[in-house]
Amino acid sequence: MEKLVSLAKRRGFFFQSSEIYGGLQGFWDFGPLGVTLRNNIKRAWWRAIVELRDDVVGIETSLIMNPRTWVASGHVKNFTDPLVECKKCHQRFRADQVKGNRHEEDGGEFTEPRQFNLMFKTFVGPAEDSSAQAYLRPETAQGMFVDFANVLSSTRMRPPFGIAQVGKAFRNEITPGNSIFRLREFELMELEYFVPPAEEMKWLEYWKDERMRWHQGIGIRPDKLRLRPHGKDELAHYALGAFDVEYEFPFGWSELEGIAARGEYDLRAHQEASGRDLSYFDDIKRERYIPHVVEPALGVDRSMLTVLIDAYHEEEVRGEQRVVLRFHPSIAPIQVAILPLSRKEPLMATAQRVEHELRPHFRTEYDDTQSIGKRYRRQDEIGTPYAITIDFETANDQAATLRARDAMTQDRIPLGHLREALRERLHADKEA
Ligand SMILES: [Zn+2]
Known part of the structure; x- marks a missing residue:
């Protein structure tokens, strides 16, 4: 991993943001080769998800949305991590990432955990009061949900169909790390696939296979990929099922992509909060329903890190060490x-x-x-x-x-x- 990060810097794939000022934790810049690699990954995703399909359309929504969006989606209340602080050195940690109730380094006692909201706050307009407070989006998905009716009425789409988006998102992670694995500013490639309620599990199965194939199609070795079903305790209360596509990173098997069956939760929540009808009327079957959602969501940064780690090889050629990145030709910068x-x-x-x-x-x-x-x-x-x-x-x-x-x-x-x-x-x- 260290060798890869140093290669990434030396050759211009990625380096710390604003490094001449000491950088900023959780923020990274992408150099000339890095931005080309990212564009190639995004293009491969967009091609597979939008261009080669007649049942998915793409949109681009704003990074700052009406803050009511995040109340309705549950993010204001629930998008939190448990935070503890060392009473001696005042460093802060995620409670689920520390052992015991004392800081290992200095023996300081940890405070009781409190819930810390991961959304970045900002203000819209000149008044810096609570009525002007807004959030940088922590995911792109809500853009697809709040625009659902606009897409439905402006296209000929009918369920099952999807809305896809690629864009930046922000999470104020307590402990970002592993280079570009966990970032505070990152980029997502998300698909919200809207289906008739009875077909939800069928489409969850479909998308988990489809997404595994895509990762292999950009060159990821199949033996380094696996699908992990979420346990009951990991599932959100409204979710019918979810899988992580995991990759064997140098620091262990970790999530590369999440694929979740989200039920009607999102559209229902926005319908109730906004008062706007977000149901769909099937005029062949003569029935009205709120579509259920299957969501494959992948980070560009995490896909890029995976591609780099998977391509990295050291070998000996005629007595000399050779480092080679075996990129798939479709994404090689x-x-x-x-x-x-x-x-x-x-x-x-x-x-x-x-x-x-x-x-x-x-x-x-x-x-x-x-x-x-x-x-x-x-x-x-x-x-x-x-x-x-x-x-x-x-x-x-x-x-x-x-x-x-x-x-x-x-x-x-x-x-x-x-x-x-x-x-x-x-x-x-x-x-x-
Ligand atoms: Zn301490």
Whole structure:
């Protein structure tokens, strides 16, 4: 884990937010490769959940909502963690994460636990009083619930159908940690799938299988994934069932994604609090009902961390240590690197021309710094599946060497065939 976090910083995947001021716990920034990786993950999710389906539409709702939303949803009352404070050093901890009633470090006694609400508070407009108080959303799901009637009336959707959203959310975690595993500002990919009441469990089954397949489709090793059904004591009182997709992180099996059958709880709560009708009338069966909801919810940050951990490999190649990120080609930030063997002409001009030709078709990078060995190692470390080397022979044979990251094979390919050769290989890798 430490090695991965240091690689992430060294290569620009993620680093502490506002680091020059000492950072801020639970907040992280994403560098050039990190933001590309995130965009690729989000695109893969959006493609699978929205674009390739005719029963899901996407929306984008505001980060700050009418605060009544959070009263109705139960967050104002119940979105809390038990908090204790050490009476000696005044550090604060989650009561369920400490052992005994004394602080191990200094022996200070803990206070009685009190419930701490995890929503960030802010004020809307110039008056900083309770009537102007609002919250930064702790999830995106409520946006889909409060917009349910607007989506229903503006589209041709009818249950079973889903509303999906990708967006930032905020939770004032008492103890954020494990780099980007638990954040105070994070990004969610959530689907609310609205179904006729009798079909809820069927769709819970459907979505748990579908979501397992998706994680494997972006390259996560199947033996590192498992589904864990929630026990009765973990379920919210209204929930009919829930599963966690868990991944075997270096710190143990932990939740990657949650999939829950939420019943009619959310729409019913907003209908009662707002006075607006959030039911659906099925004009074929001639029946009116409040749709039940199945919700798969995944954090972009946690998916990104999982992808990085799963791709990270150290291996020995001809007596030398090699670190390689075996990203799936669909999410690799760079798909092909173009490397002139030396900074002599005509090598650089040819390499730049090749890169220029490939750029519209692949995520490319041109690099002519340092020795070729160091450049290969860098591309391995950032998970680039292919590298094209333009060498002194290129001027004679009009061909270049295509190196594969994983097999480390090197093939001589005519310059005019590079695009097709890359297309074929990346496609074959995706299917593998
Ligand atoms: Zn203490």
